Amino acid sequence: MSRIRLDAQLLKKEVQEFNAQLLESYQVLKRIAPVEIGQTPAETLLQLDKVRLQYYAPEHLNPDTPALLICYALVNRPYMIDLTPERSLLKKLLDKGIAVYLVDWGYPDASDRFLDLDDYINHYLDRCVDKACEHAQVDQMNLMGICQGGTFSLCYTALHAQKISRLITLVTPVDFHTPDFTLSNLARHIDVDLAVATYGNIPGTLLNETYQSLMPMRLGMQKNLDLPFSLADQSNAVTFLSMEKWIQDSPDQAGKAFSEFMKDFFQQNRLVNDALKIGDQPVRLAKITQPLLNIYATLDHLVPPSSSKALKGLTSSRFYREKSIESGHIGIFVSSKQGNQLSDAIGNWLHQDT
């Protein structure tokens, strides 16, 4: 006997319910103003071209807790860590009395096409580290890199070891050639020079399409079918709209930096092969001696855990720890299921004696 039995009457009812739910969703949408993201107040300490260093002061600064500089990825926007007040890693860190500095890379335009990784890491990030140290009145800063920002942070620490006290890498790609690294597999045969010659700066929309193509049905059909539930009430709808806004808010990538990152990391895997140079300086992970906390998401489809975990043994860190969180690449920041796991891990790490 077949396991499928679509009854016409039930089917009709289902379609009617689905459409009635859509009408309800429409009502919910009507009541919601345009969503606001990244609402935590910040002070801009430094502006270099389009790059800004933001300072977030905790309401009650804990003098025993060292400050933290967060380096986000060039792709997408850093307000992922402050999506809504209810889903804000930033707010949780501030609640722990941690002073947070955040690098906002801005939106590159045509005039930034020739910015390279040397500019981003040895100039912009370096100046941000200096400024954060000066502001916090310390000689060394704790650095946390997220995703590509984690890769940048590893390179930075290898090149400027004296300026960093502790390092945290969060959902960070390290080995770009692990078999389950789908994004990397798809990038392997792309003619990167042709891409930059064609587009100049690589459009953010193109990158979004690529991310979507990693799970096209789940991120397309499934998400659309779930829309009436995602928009069932105001609170869910605001979260959903904020997330959608973040997904769509994808800056273009400076052509030269994109080309270098694609070739050196994705295609040639130079970071783990000890063959990477940035601004003519060799980047050796073995030069990293700082205490290092490597956090990855077990369900990450963009940066598989295998890629992040490859960091173990590649540095000379005197205190290397891994922390896994059962979540996806984005869920690790915004999912309510995670509670305070991430902020606790970061806060504890900053306090830990090593």
Add this chain to the structure above:
Amino acid sequence: MTDNLQATIRRWLTQFSDHSPITELPDWSELMQSLQQQGWQELPDQHAELLAVMTQESIEFTRFAGQLLQQHDQIETASFFKDFHQHINRLSDDLIFKRWLLPEQLGSMIKTRFWDSSTGIEMPWLKMLNGLTNLPELDLPFAQQSAYREFTRLINEHQQAFQDYTNHYSRINSKAINQLSEAIEQSEQQISSLKELHRLWVDAYEISYAERIATQEYQLAHGRISNTLMQLKLWFQGQRNRYLTQLGIASEASLNLAFEKIHALTKQVRQLESLQQQTLSLTRELEAIKQQINPSRDRQS
């Protein structure tokens, strides 16, 4: 007005549910589109875009259900799979065409000059190739002939890459359908909801898709179609830049040259500033050392 329309839709939904024959579904698309068009004026951009997605989803969902309902009161498994396969192939084709669209201007050129609508959407490029090869050569200057030849070559390459790429998707779809069938047969409970079926389908598809994109063949096909499309875009930009240069207008290429020089100069300035800082720092250190060596002489002088 929108509220009135919604109220009408609601009333109509209720009445329809109570009185209409089982196998009929409302023409939901027209109503939702009216709602969308009116709602658009009142909602913020992001909300309006979402409403557009929802409308499309509603139309697709209703259309597919309607298609099933027209068959029999009790839907048979075999015909379901046939319809579902068609439904999915259409969605998949839409996805591929949207993703690998020709550059807008090229698409327009093909449509206005060479595309006979009777050929449908399957092979417009081949039709266009015929158009190009039929151009009277003497009517064109040499440079233009070369450009068209290059364009023809690129289009041909893209067509082949596209064909190869879509073949992968046909295989993904077929395997996914098989997996869906297996999942349904192995299911402990009878499946009676379209949404449940969709969910099973999403799981089956993602498994089939993940397997395929992990293959070297798919990765090559993906790289190839990406590259051929970019080559076409670049060709078009090259033509545009040449045209702009002829008119004495600064093209993107000349702007890029300027940006490249500015960037190189900025780096140089930064290096000089860094050297200057080092020199200043060394000078200060030197002064300090001098003072340590002979502080009394400094005091005397």
